[in-house]
Amino acid sequence: MLNADEVQAVIYEGLPAASEEGLRIEEVGARRARVRSPFRPSTLRPGGSISGPTMMGLADAAMYAAILGELGRVEMAVTQNLNINFLSRPAPADLIAEAVILRLGRRAAVLEVQLFSEGNDEMVAHVTGTYALPSS
Amino acid sequence: MLNADEVQAVIYEGLPAASEEGLRIEEVGARRARVRSPFRPSTLRPGGSISGPTMMGLADAAMYAAILGELGRVEMAVTQNLNINFLSRPAPADLIAEAVILRLGRRAAVLEVQLFSEGNDEMVAHVTGTYALPSS
Amino acid sequence: MLNADEVQAVIYEGLPAASEEGLRIEEVGARRARVRSPFRPSTLRPGGSISGPTMMGLADAAMYAAILGELGRVEMAVTQNLNINFLSRPAPADLIAEAVILRLGRRAAVLEVQLFSEGNDEMVAHVTGTYALPSS
Amino acid sequence: MLNADEVQAVIYEGLPAASEEGLRIEEVGARRARVRSPFRPSTLRPGGSISGPTMMGLADAAMYAAILGELGRVEMAVTQNLNINFLSRPAPADLIAEAVILRLGRRAAVLEVQLFSEGNDEMVAHVTGTYALPSS
Numbered sequence: 001m002l003n004a005d006e007v008q009a010v011i012y013e014g015l016p017a018a019s020e021e022g023l024r025i026e027e028v029g030a031r032r033a034r035v036r037s038p039f040r041p042s043t044l045r046p047g048g049s050i051s052g053p054t055m056m057g058l059a060d061a062a063m064y065a066a067i068l069g070e071l072g073r074v075e076m077a078v079t080q081n082l083n084i085n086f087l088s089r090p091a092p093a094d095l096i097a098e099a100v101i102l103r104l105g106r107r108a109a110v111l112e113v114q115l116f117s118e119g120n121d122e123m124v125a126h127v128t129g130t131y132a133l134p135s136s
Numbered sequence: 137m138l139n140a141d142e143v144q145a146v147i148y149e150g151l152p153a154a155s156e157e158g159l160r161i162e163e164v165g166a167r168r169a170r171v172r173s174p175f176r177p178s179t180l181r182p183g184g185s186i187s188g189p190t191m192m193g194l195a196d197a198a199m200y201a202a203i204l205g206e207l208g209r210v211e212m213a214v215t216q217n218l219n220i221n222f223l224s225r226p227a228p229a230d231l232i233a234e235a236v237i238l239r240l241g242r243r244a245a246v247l248e249v250q251l252f253s254e255g256n257d258e259m260v261a262h263v264t265g266t267y268a269l270p271s272s
Numbered sequence: 273m274l275n276a277d278e279v280q281a282v283i284y285e286g287l288p289a290a291s292e293e294g295l296r297i298e299e300v301g302a303r304r305a306r307v308r309s310p311f312r313p314s315t316l317r318p319g320g321s322i323s324g325p326t327m328m329g330l331a332d333a334a335m336y337a338a339i340l341g342e343l344g345r346v347e348m349a350v351t352q353n354l355n356i357n358f359l360s361r362p363a364p365a366d367l368i369a370e371a372v373i374l375r376l377g378r379r380a381a382v383l384e385v386q387l388f389s390e391g392n393d394e395m396v397a398h399v400t401g402t403y404a405l406p407s408s
Numbered sequence: 409m410l411n412a413d414e415v416q417a418v419i420y421e422g423l424p425a426a427s428e429e430g431l432r433i434e435e436v437g438a439r440r441a442r443v444r445s446p447f448r449p450s451t452l453r454p455g456g457s458i459s460g461p462t463m464m465g466l467a468d469a470a471m472y473a474a475i476l477g478e479l480g481r482v483e484m485a486v487t488q489n490l491n492i493n494f495l496s497r498p499a500p501a502d503l504i505a506e507a508v509i510l511r512l513g514r515r516a517a518v519l520e521v522q523l524f525s526e527g528n529d530e531m532v533a534h535v536t537g538t539y540a541l542p543s544s
Binding site: 285313315318325347355 | 421422423424425428450451452453454455457459460461462464465468483484486487488489490491492493494
Binding site for chain 2: 014015017020043046047052053060078083085
């Protein structure tokens with residue numbers, strides 16, 4: 001329903017933090033979205049890996065982007081549940097999130113997100129989550 | 137092992153974002169920690185509630201604070217898993233996180249966190265998580 | 273809306289396995305339920321602890337009992353999400369589950385369950401879950 | 409390290425319930441396992457779908473099978489965390505679980521499991537979990 005640029009505009013309007021962080025919606029469609037979080041040194045934590053909250057925020061944005069891409073301007077869709085497993089230490093590089101809608105019901109959507117460091121095909125984190133959808 | 141001010145110093149050294157957001161470690165001890173996230177308009181999302189990633193970041197910091205308070209300077213403790221359920225819309229106000237260690241093993245700690253809006257005793261989010269502990 | 277015996281009858285009608293296992297709904301009310309799983313040697317796993325699925329099944333039944341106790345005969349309420357952290361090895365003894373409804377919305381309920389071995393106050397597992405509620 | 413028959417023998421020795429339910433380890437290898445739970449009318453719940461605990465037990469067994477297949481006789485590997493999202497109502501038919509190891513560390517393994525009804529490619533449930541591995 002919305003393309004990547006339109007999804008990015010909706011997210012930037014609604015959530016100034018996403019704009020400040022420079023999140024980029026790279027692809028949207030076919031129940032999927034790919035979102036990039038540009039590397040920022042302020043997100044490093046001891047040991048040199050990127051902080052967990054940075055990864056959780058990116059995963060949440062990628063789920064939201066996949067839903068907006070599928071359903072249009074449902075800005076009031078909200079996260080109900082998010083579960084993240086951290087798998088390997090991300091490199092000090094851009095993070096890429098690949099979200100897919102596993103189930104799209106009338107009232108809720110369940111999604112899966114895989115997170116990677118730019119240029120590395122080892123998954124750094126795996127996320128599942130549920131979004132509550134507004135009544136239409 | 138560390139008091140609230142010492143825990144805050146460790147967190148600020150390691151994670152500049154926590155310092156920028158003004159996270160305050162209010163209490164630490166007896167396998168618990170209470171952490172405050174001062175209200176910032178940039179964390180609002182459509183509808184006026186505080187963004188999910190803000191709550192996830194606060195919960196993660198509260199778990200880390202409880203572990204540092206119990207074990208001392210284990211900066212390399214890292215989040216393995218975090219599961220959050222969003223319960224009610226937070227007010228545009230400070231967020232308070234109350235973390236408790238449910239189990240402290242040699243290799244991992246399991247924690248629970250309850251999140252509240254300042255001045256309101258209805259829980260806004262409930263979190264459980266696992267931290268991997270460094271080998272000593 | 274239903275007392276403990278009525279809840280047990282609804283669960284036994286709907287789920288023969290609960291009856292075979294002898295699950296007992298001990299208390300229901302005030303958004304809570306306590307459910308007992310009598311010890312059965314067939315649920316032991318290597319090392320002598322009770323199997324994970326036994327604990328997951330008990331936690332799920334305790335959530336269902338709390339919802340039936342609060343809302344009446346909503347047999348079509350179904351589990352959407354369940355997250356369990358195993359904390360300590362249960363004794364070869366009855367398991368007790370204490371469930372509480374954290375949030376009761378129109379469309380979904382979020383619950384927390386604590387599991388214990390009979391006669392021991394160390395928690396053996398911690399569960400959170402979401403039930404989807406039928407439209408009324 | 410172990411083939412499907414050997415994995416099944418280890419699971420049947422350790423967990424009589426798996427044997428009673430007739431769980432079949434169909435394939436093991438390359439960090440994956442496929443496990444079948446034959447349909448049993450006693451697992452039906454109101455509405456005709458298969459009970460959540462049946463699906464959770466199958467998912468847990470599939471994770472264990474993938475680990476035994478990869479690491480050999482690590483009977484003492486135990487589930488630390490399991491998170492399940494129920495996606496669609498399973499048919500009254502065999503359930504199939506496809507488990508894959510996402511990360512294999514020294515101390516823990518993180519796995520993903522997809523559950524299907526026999527003969528239907530719509531996923532009925534999605535699971536992630538962590539197994540603690542015994543020190544070797």
